[in-house]
Amino acid sequence: xxxxxxxxxxxxxxxxxxxxxxxxxxxxxxxxxxxxxxxxxxxxxxxxxxxxxxxxxxxxxxxxxxxxxxxxxxxxxxxxxxxxxxxxxxxxxxxxxxxxxxxxxxxxxxxxxxxxxxxxxxxxxxxxxxxxxxxxxxxxxxxxxxxxxxxxxxxxxxxxxxxxxxxxxxxxxxxxxxxxxxxxxxxxxxxxxxxxxxxxxxxxxxxxxxxxxxxxxxxxxxxxxxxxxxxxxxxxxxxxxxxxxxxxxxxxxxxxxxxxxxxxxxxxxxxxxxxxxxxxxxx
Amino acid sequence: xxxxxxxxxxxxxxxxxxxxxxxxxxxxxxxxxxxxxxxxxxxxxxxxxxxxxxxxxxxxxxxxxxxxxxxxxxxxxxxxxxxxxxxxxxxxxxxxxxxxxxxxxxxxxxxxxxxxxxxxxxxxxxxxxxxxxxxxxxxxxxxxxxxxxxxxxxxxxxxxxxxxxxxxxxxxxxxxxxxxxxxxxxxxxxxxxxxxxxxxxxxxxxxxxxxxxxxxxxxxxxxxxxxxxxxxxxxxxxxxxxxxxxxxxxxxxxxxxxxxxxxxxxxxxxxxxxxxxxxxxxxxx
Numbered sequence: 001x002x003x004x005x006x007x008x009x010x011x012x013x014x015x016x017x018x019x020x021x022x023x024x025x026x027x028x029x030x031x032x033x034x035x036x037x038x039x040x041x042x043x044x045x046x047x048x049x050x051x052x053x054x055x056x057x058x059x060x061x062x063x064x065x066x067x068x069x070x071x072x073x074x075x076x077x078x079x080x081x082x083x084x085x086x087x088x089x090x091x092x093x094x095x096x097x098x099x100x101x102x103x104x105x106x107x108x109x110x111x112x113x114x115x116x117x118x119x120x121x122x123x124x125x126x127x128x129x130x131x132x133x134x135x136x137x138x139x140x141x142x143x144x145x146x147x148x149x150x151x152x153x154x155x156x157x158x159x160x161x162x163x164x165x166x167x168x169x170x171x172x173x174x175x176x177x178x179x180x181x182x183x184x185x186x187x188x189x190x191x192x193x194x195x196x197x198x199x200x201x202x203x204x205x206x207x208x209x210x211x212x213x214x215x216x217x218x219x220x221x222x223x224x225x226x227x228x229x230x231x232x233x234x235x236x237x238x239x240x241x242x243x244x245x246x247x248x249x250x251x252x253x254x255x256x257x258x259x260x261x262x263x264x265x266x267x268x269x270x271x272x273x274x275x276x277x278x279x280x281x282x283x
Numbered sequence: 284x285x286x287x288x289x290x291x292x293x294x295x296x297x298x299x300x301x302x303x304x305x306x307x308x309x310x311x312x313x314x315x316x317x318x319x320x321x322x323x324x325x326x327x328x329x330x331x332x333x334x335x336x337x338x339x340x341x342x343x344x345x346x347x348x349x350x351x352x353x354x355x356x357x358x359x360x361x362x363x364x365x366x367x368x369x370x371x372x373x374x375x376x377x378x379x380x381x382x383x384x385x386x387x388x389x390x391x392x393x394x395x396x397x398x399x400x401x402x403x404x405x406x407x408x409x410x411x412x413x414x415x416x417x418x419x420x421x422x423x424x425x426x427x428x429x430x431x432x433x434x435x436x437x438x439x440x441x442x443x444x445x446x447x448x449x450x451x452x453x454x455x456x457x458x459x460x461x462x463x464x465x466x467x468x469x470x471x472x473x474x475x476x477x478x479x480x481x482x483x484x485x486x487x488x489x490x491x492x493x494x495x496x497x498x499x500x501x502x503x504x505x506x507x508x509x510x511x512x513x514x515x516x517x518x519x520x521x522x523x524x525x526x527x528x529x530x531x532x533x534x535x536x537x538x539x540x541x542x543x544x545x546x547x548x549x550x551x552x553x554x555x556x557x558x559x560x561x562x563x564x565x566x567x568x
Contacts, residue, residue, distance in 0.1 A: 115303050
């Protein structure tokens with residue numbers, strides 16, 4: 001509140017109430033998902049049948065918990081594998097992009113920069129189908145030429161990784177560029193004057209400076225990949241990542257198992273997010 | 284450029300070119316080419332505009348296309364209206380700790396998968412859901428009420444899903460507005476409304492534009508929310524793309540739909556930037 005500006009009590013009350021309602025709206029869906037993970041019933045809905053841990057640790061039908069449900073565990077593994085690949089790839093390319101745009105002036109730089117931003121304004125489904133179409137064109141071309149069937153170009157994990165990489169790289173580039181712009185280049189020049197070669201100077205001076213942004217970008221990329229749905233939906237093969245596996249189950253009707261998976265997801269991602277915030281606060 | 288620096292330049296340029304070329308540009312060109320062909324017989328294709336003709340003459344396709352566009356604009360407008368007072372509260376009314384906590388609370392739903400958020404709304408709003416039970420318990424309804432599968436429910440979900448992308452840019456721009464400028468507005472005889480119209484909103488314009496662009500894009504490209512919360516009649520354009528590609532394997536028509544969606548989103552984003560005299564680089568970068 002700006003103290004010098006008079007506001008009536010009623011106005012402040014109504015305003016405060018509105019903001020409180022807004023946060024209730026934000027919290028409501030997540031809270032019910034979390035609460036019904038503990039409902040001792042086959043359905044994540046009322047009536048409340050009592051408290052149970054079975055949807056986490058249950059071993060027998062009909063209440064098999066997350067930790068004993070093979071399908072879900074396998075999907076978590078698939079998602080984690082995809083997310084690690086996407087995070088490493090996109091932060092790697094994001095770093096080289098940041099150096100390119102920060103250190104070099106060349107013809108067409110402006111155009112390339114706008115192209116680099118484009119993946120953010122292309123709908124995820126369209127990104128997915130364009131990559132699907134192109135990879136199958138390639139696969140068909142190879143078949144016509146050499147009668148070879150390249151499985152990697154058919155829907156599956158490689159395409160999922162490439163599809164997510166294609167837009168998460170833009171975000172990694174932006175995060176790392178923002179930090180690189182704050183770098184004092186005289187530090188690097190000092191290293192050069194002291195006899196280091198270019199590569200050593202970058203490796204020992206610039207990269208450590210960039211590390212917080214790079215770690216932040218790794219976590220953001222990991223989370224975005226883990227949660228991605230639209231692009232993945234178009235490119236997925238027989239190994240379904242977690243979001244797709246959950247979507248398939250949700251369509252068939254839900255049990256509180258989905259709530260317990262969701263609750264674990266919420267806890268996992270908030271923990272990761274918190275870690276990043278703490279890490280970046282460190283001087 | 285010196286020799287060594289030239290090699291470094293090429294090494295840094297090649298990942299960017301490979302990424303944009305192989306994963307963005309060529310795939311989209313390929314998609315355009317596929318959408319421009321027609322299957323004459325097995326394995327034989329001809330270049331033609333048939334797919335676009337089909338898309339533009341079939342009433343169902345055309346109706347879904349415009350409905351998706353209008354509903355996305357509506358969702359963007361509603362998100363802006365709901366988010367603006369909240370963002371102003373966080374940026375200017377709340378102070379210190381409270382400000383930080385409220386801002387963090389806005390970020391949390393973003394870290395949770397969209398699937399989980401949609402699932403939450405399903406638990407709340409379905410026939411056996413919480414809200415239905417609450418209505419019966421308070422006597423406002425005497426039988427279970429189905430609140431899912433309507434346009435209004437879908438709108439609630441769309442607004443919820445993209446709220447964060449509106450709140451964050453608004454808070455950031457509003458925080459950069461100096462309190463003394465608002466005070467000066469009042470000192471010069473302005474009232475709440477005129478200060479809002481002539482000082483606060485113009486200052487927040489960059490945040491409003493980038494928030495609106497992102498929210499619009501997310502709504503237009505959303506698949507989960509319309510599928511899970513919307514009704515049988517509330518088909519979304521992304522669902523039609525999915526159906527053509529995966530269910531019917533009619534890639535030609537699906538690619539044409541994809542291209543129409545891409546053109547629609549580009550035109551609206553370009554229009555918004557044009558209207559406010561900003562560039563993509565300023566807004567996103």
